[in-house]
Amino acid sequence: MPGENHPILETKDLNIAYGTLEAVRHINLSIPEKSITAIIGPSGCGKSTLLRAFNRMNEFIASVRTTGMVRFREQNIYETSVDVVSLRRAIGMVFQKPNPFPKTIFKNVAWGPRINGYPGSLQQRVEEALKKAALWDEVSDKLDQDGLSLSGGQQQRLCIARTIAMEPEVILMDEPCSALDPISTRRIEDLLFELKQRYTIVIVTHNMQQAARVSDHTAFMYQGELIEYGPTELIFTRPKVKQTEDYVTGKFG
Amino acid sequence: MTAVTQPSLKGRWRFGEILIQTGLFLCAIVSVLTTLGIIWVLLSESFIFFREISPLAFFTGLKWAPLFEPRHFGVLPLISGTLLITLGAAIIALPLGTFAAVFLSEYSDRKTRQILKPILEILAGIPTVVYGYFALTFVTPLLQKLYPEIEVFNAASAAIVVGIMIxxxxxxxxxxxxxxxxxxxxxxxxxxxxxxxxxSFRVVLPSALSGIVASFVLALSRAIGETMAVTLAAGATPKLTLNFFESIQTMTAYIVQVSLGDTPAGTIEYQTIFAVGLTLFVITLLMNFLAQKLLARFRERYD
Known part of the structure; x- marks a missing residue:
């Protein structure tokens, strides 16, 4: 089991199928707290499906069937007694394409605290979240502008700020930089190092350099199966499995 | 030996193509010309009316009695009658319609939606005259049971059925x-x-707001122009009132009354229907224009 920290998320024989298509098969994975775990693999390998299993976002797909177990702090999140709304407040998500609400920057970030009935100062909470997301300096004088008026990279950091403002424990990121230019990508990668001091981050990426740069642990998936999982350094320099080596050296993918 | 003829690349008149193009153009132009013709009739006939009755008296007068002596040509009672019906219909249709839309779009599953939406749209296919006697023979007696003082012809029952209609x-x-x-x-x-x-209510509804408001404007524009149900149920008493229990008259119902009555064509009484019609036309035109603007803004945002 990699990592010195406690596992915060764990899967046990996790299977996810869309109708007859088995997108994710027999996944056993444990994700350590306050670190960055990258999930890599070619398109269609099931990495996004696996990510969405952690906050039960697969449930919006009509024909999906999930079996096995996903544990968040020892609790199986697929048990019927689990309140999915509270679960998603603890496990936030940033999507591939920035999706700010068509509301002001302030209202976007204040959304989480507001629906949670946060008793403190929203103003302060919003400012903190924007600072943590490294966006404050660019937007502090225009909080009442529409979130959609920002650039793509700024919108994505706004979405990260919106997630941070909920004070989740885990942040899931589904290829958060794939729609961004290299400079915006770099800013978000820098931000990830800051964020892992406080949060557990699971990031899906098809950009291997990105996984190598930012993550502590890397999971390589292929055709729905977890092929190899370990410290990022080892996965990229001394992989144990041939398929992993072929993928990280660019022989396929 | 057979001669190989080169295919000619010179421009050719394809007679059939020209025929079809011209034919289609004529079909399209018919509706445009008809509309222009109607507008022309409205404007020119209203002009005759406004030569005798000043627009100021028409648009600010508080009494509408063009058919009896002493005559009054203040259109405000008719406008207020129309707006009263529209207001009542709005109170019913806007919240109910919005909540129905939230249910259809956000809460119902695909199957429920596939059954419900066509049924809802069938309501739009019921002839308006049916709504009219539905108001007279069902809604009014029902209201009379609740409020015995209500008049036989009243704004409330017309407003209710127009609300259901839109x-x-x-x-x-x-x-x-x-x-x-x-x-x-x-x-x-x-x-x-x-x-x-x-x-549903804090993300989707506000995001769709301009589209929803456009649906409001279109629906209300329909309520303003609605004729049959209000003619049958709301009465023929032009009155400046906010009381739903009284009989009133809308602009459309007035036009019906004069068109069907024995008012001689060419008289000033007869010309009133063009002035009223023009007023109605301008109001609904502005509302449809507003709805188009709102919808365009909505599409711009999400396309």
């Missing part, structure tokens, strides 16, 4: 607007630990 427009168009809101916004909401209520 409900499908609101529900169906608002449903379309809400379904056009990208799924990514819903997922953003859910991923932030929002309940279905939060996502």
């Amino acid at each position: 409900l499908p427009t609101v529900a169906s168009l608002s449903d379309d607007a809400m379904r056009a809101v990208p799924g990514s916004l819903r997922y953003a909401g859910y991923a932030l630990g929002s309940t279905k209520y939060d996502v």
Whole structure:
């Protein structure tokens, strides 16, 4: 089991199928707290499906069937007694394409605290979240502008700020930089190092350099199966499995 | 030996193509010309009216009695009658239609929606005269049981059926607007630990607002122009009132009354229907224009 920290998320024989298509098969994975775990693999390998299993976002797909177990702090999140709304407040998500609400920057970030009935100062909470997301300096004088008026990279950091403002424990990121230019990508990668001091981050990426740069642990998936999982350094320099080596050296993918 | 003829690349008159193009153009121009003709008739006939009655007296007068002595040509009672019906219909159709749209778009599953939406749209296909006697023979007696003092012809029962009549427009168009809101916004909401209520009413509904308001404007424009039900149920008493229990007269009902009555053509009484018709036309035209603007703004945002 990699990592010195406690596992915060764990899967046990996790299977996810869309109708007859088995997108994710027999996944056993444990994700350590306050670190960055990258999930890599070619398109269609099931990495996004696996990510969405952690906050039960697969449930919006009509024909999906999930079996096995996903544990968040020892609790199986697929048990019927689990309140999915509270679960998603603890496990936030940033999507591939920035999706700010068509509301002001302030209202976007204040959304989480507001629906949670946060008793403190929203103003302060919003400012903190924007600072943590490294966006404050660019937007502090225009909080009442529409979130959609920002650039793509700024919108994505706004979405990260919106997630941070909920004070989740885990942040899931589904290829958060794939729609961004290299400079915006770099800013978000820098931000990830800051964020892992406080949060557990699971990031899906098809950009291997990105996984190598930012993550502590890397999971390589292929055709729905977890092929190899370990410290990022080892996965990229001394992989144990041939398929992993072929993928990280660019022989396929 | 057979001669190989080169295919000619020179421009050729294809007679059939020209025929079809011209024919289609004529079909299109018919409706444009008809509309222009109607506008011309309205304007020129109203001009005759306004040569005798000043527009100021017409638009600010508080009494409408063009058919009896002493005559009064103040259109405000007719406008207020129309607006009273529209207001009543709005009170019924706007909230109900919006909530129905939220249900259809956000809460119902695919099967329920596939059954419900066509049924809702059938409501729009019921002839308006049927709504009219539905108001007279069902709604009014019902209201009379609740409030015995209500008049036989009253604004309330007409407003209720006009509300029911425009409900499908609101529900169906608002449903379309809400379904056009990208799924990514819903997922953003859910991923932030929002309940279905939060996502439906605080994310999707505000995001679709301009489309929903456009559906309101279109529906109300229909209520303003609605004729049959109000002619049958609301009465023929031009009155400046806010009391739903009284008989009133709308602009449309007045036009029906004069068109069907024995008012001689060419008299000033007869000309009133063109002035009233023009007023009605301008109001609904402005509202449709507003709805188009709102819809264009909505599409710009999400396309």
